[in-house]
Amino acid sequence: MARTTGSHSEITGPRIREAALRLFARHGYAAVSMRQIATEVGVQAGALYNYTADKQSLLFSLMRGHMDELLAAHAALGQDGSPTARLERFTRFHISFHADRPQAVFISYMELRSLEPNNFQIIEALRRDYEDALESILRDGMAGGDFTIADPKIATLAVIAMLTGVNTWYRSAGRLSLEEVEQVYWDMVHRSVTE
Amino acid sequence: MARTTGSHSEITGPRIREAALRLFARHGYAAVSMRQIATEVGVQAGALYNYTADKQSLLFSLMRGHMDELLAAHAALGQDGSPTARLERFTRFHISFHADRPQAVFISYMELRSLEPNNFQIIEALRRDYEDALESILRDGMAGGDFTIADPKIATLAVIAMLTGVNTWYRSAGRLSLEEVEQVYWDMVHRSVTE
């Protein structure tokens, strides 16, 4: 296996995506060159263009893939139960899903400004879909008397910001297990929307 | 005043900082060139180096200045009153201080990874000082029975993440005044740390 040229399409594509994800998350999209990605993968820079039209498409594809996964996984949670049960499920899901893929999360929050306008709008719309799902839970809870919320739009953004913040400090080898982290945050979220 | 060369040291320095702040916030540190900053200011690129040793120093100076201002303004709040009063003061201060300088806030959160290791450690230490101030309030409130908090370290990070999130959507021309936003968040923060 010492050959340095030939056909590897089945593994090179995913390896490019993994390398780009890692490097973009660590150094930022603008700070990473196609040559760096190629070096990480073990090919020459020109070979990358067999898998992506250009650097921008590579970024967009990573972000799009992440948002699609997020929405699909969230949809699989279902809508059963009381607003309180649904909010707890959302809280625990958000924390664990985001903790599982810190690099994709980081890119999807930090590199919005690196997207061309068309691509930006697509990602923004997906992000809004996710926020709307939480807002629906909060509104249902308000209507049924489960929650007391002054402004459901703000509460939605406040809860998501609080939960996403876990990614800035959580490490699986840290003081608390993910289950404990979920419990602490669920307590705080629950109290913040009830009297 | 049609001259295009000469001495302008008293105004050029601040103008460079303002242009860099604006451009770094909008496009990111790595995506902005010294030539772009110079064009924005109305000088040639070489002239920038009369005011900054290099691009990295310019970024660090902006972030350092922001953190120093933040800590000085927070110190001026004082430590009077009950933990609840102090937490309310912190909440309102954090929101209004950050709403007043969205570009510096954005840079200080997004460009940490663009700092060289030495500079990163300095900014990180200042950020930790600020977090510690909030954690002290929470711990005092726990000790006195004002607050019920499972994990004060996590609660500190959760509250700061929630409050800083305001900057991602707040616009002074928006639906709510800053005072109303502060009130909504104070309600949520207060409830999240009390039973």
Add this chain to the structure above:
DNA sequence: GTCTATAAGCAGATAGAC
């Protein structure tokens, strides 16, 4: 599908004239 070579241009930073 990957390679090498290259096009065309921009990057950070400096030197020396004024």
Add this chain to the structure above:
DNA sequence: GTCTATCTGCTTATAGAC
């Protein structure tokens, strides 16, 4: 203090050989 000119090296992306 600002200018112009320049050094050196890197950038994205493409062309054509294998």
